[in-house]
Amino acid sequence: MDGERTKRLILETAVRLATIEGLDGLSIGKLSNATDVSKSGVYAHFDSKEDLQLATVDTARQLFIDVVVMPALDVHGLGRLSALCESFLSYVENRTLPGGCFFAAAAAELGGRPGPLKERVRANQSDWIRLLTEASEEAVRRGELRADTDVAVLVFELNALVVSANTGFVLHEDPAILSRARIAVARALAAAAPA
Amino acid sequence: MDGERTKRLILETAVRLATIEGLDGLSIGKLSNATDVSKSGVYAHFDSKEDLQLATVDTARQLFIDVVVMPALDVHGLGRLSALCESFLSYVENRTLPGGCFFAAAAAELGGRPGPLKERVRANQSDWIRLLTEASEEAVRRGELRADTDVAVLVFELNALVVSANTGFVLHEDPAILSRARIAVARALAAAAPA
DNA sequence: TCCTAATTAGTACGATCGTTCGTACTAACT
DNA sequence: AGTTAGTACGAACGATCGTACTAATTAGGA
Numbered sequence: 001m002d003g004e005r006t007k008r009l010i011l012e013t014a015v016r017l018a019t020i021e022g023l024d025g026l027s028i029g030k031l032s033n034a035t036d037v038s039k040s041g042v043y044a045h046f047d048s049k050e051d052l053q054l055a056t057v058d059t060a061r062q063l064f065i066d067v068v069v070m071p072a073l074d075v076h077g078l079g080r081l082s083a084l085c086e087s088f089l090s091y092v093e094n095r096t097l098p099g100g101c102f103f104a105a106a107a108a109e110l111g112g113r114p115g116p117l118k119e120r121v122r123a124n125q126s127d128w129i130r131l132l133t134e135a136s137e138e139a140v141r142r143g144e145l146r147a148d149t150d151v152a153v154l155v156f157e158l159n160a161l162v163v164s165a166n167t168g169f170v171l172h173e174d175p176a177i178l179s180r181a182r183i184a185v186a187r188a189l190a191a192a193a194p195a
Numbered sequence: 196m197d198g199e200r201t202k203r204l205i206l207e208t209a210v211r212l213a214t215i216e217g218l219d220g221l222s223i224g225k226l227s228n229a230t231d232v233s234k235s236g237v238y239a240h241f242d243s244k245e246d247l248q249l250a251t252v253d254t255a256r257q258l259f260i261d262v263v264v265m266p267a268l269d270v271h272g273l274g275r276l277s278a279l280c281e282s283f284l285s286y287v288e289n290r291t292l293p294g295g296c297f298f299a300a301a302a303a304e305l306g307g308r309p310g311p312l313k314e315r316v317r318a319n320q321s322d323w324i325r326l327l328t329e330a331s332e333e334a335v336r337r338g339e340l341r342a343d344t345d346v347a348v349l350v351f352e353l354n355a356l357v358v359s360a361n362t363g364f365v366l367h368e369d370p371a372i373l374s375r376a377r378i379a380v381a382r383a384l385a386a387a388a389p390a
Numbered sequence: 391t392c393c394t395a396a397t398t399a400g401t402a403c404g405a406t407c408g409t410t411c412g413t414a415c416t417a418a419c420t
Numbered sequence: 421a422g423t424t425a426g427t428a429c430g431a432a433c434g435a436t437c438g439t440a441c442t443a444a445t446t447a448g449g450a
Binding site for chain 3: 421422423424425426427428429430431432433434435436437438439440441442443444445446447448449450
């Protein structure tokens, strides 16, 4: 009953902390300080640090779905595709998380480190790519994008643009980067528009 | 001087290690193990861990210049622009470093962490962006790209594509990602070609 | 060849890491 | 009222962290 609220507090703090310290740099002690829960009180909710990290990824996934994915689901096809990109860029611009997109940071951190943690992050990244892919395919079916569109390349392009906007914005704190990203996204979509 | 050779060994190992453990996850103990130099032997070459990290960034910079930048400098304008992208992608594809591009990892890791280390990484990233920008501007002057090309957006696009290819390739170990990146780079350049 | 300086090894420190334990306190159910 | 489950606590563990010393080794110039 009450434990569930504490656990949520811990995990939400963990998500925020992990975007600046990294999923590995996140330590039980720092989490204890940031939440005013004792070190053992933090640890009591998880079997191991890896368990905590996995739970943190799941929490970040839910946040991502809430603020990026859901708002774009009430439109379809090309509209959804561009809405997904835009809500991602807003999610970065609004500083929803202090270190920018959780999964962008996690993917870069865990890239070369095999294990269940990398697998979970990769699964989430694949879901995101699949979401973009399905929206693109529907846009093609609807005739909003050219029939000969190379969907895999288009999705790669769009994802690259928004993720790179995240990294650049966090590193340089320059909002001009988000403008460039928006222009580039619009151009990528326009380039695939039917004649 | 034998010390200089040991120092180089340490730093080259540090660059390799940092691409998988992160610049912060890199510890003196692990470096000692990986180099068969005693812990204090490692530490003797640096004033502090931060000093070691800064020197590691500088070493990675030199590597990047050697394998990515230099090979592209004997062509000019559009040729140089596309050569820079291609040598970056090769540098990723050849697994020059086990965790992919050093600076892509470092930028993601240090994004939200102010300090001299972040500043040094940002400076290197800015140099890379400037290199792409100058090549683009020359391509415009030469008439190889349209006169109304938005260079800042084009450079943002190209950088996003190659960096995202790095992250994706390291995360998924799927060479198809590099193919998509090459197609996307070619298209971005083609889109800016004169009528 | 001896001296001196540069280079590496050895050892130890306080702090923090992940983890385990025993123990209170609280709320619910019997 | 007594038992049980849930919840959080403080203390302590071995290991490793960055860092600071001193001692041994090595190398180069006289």
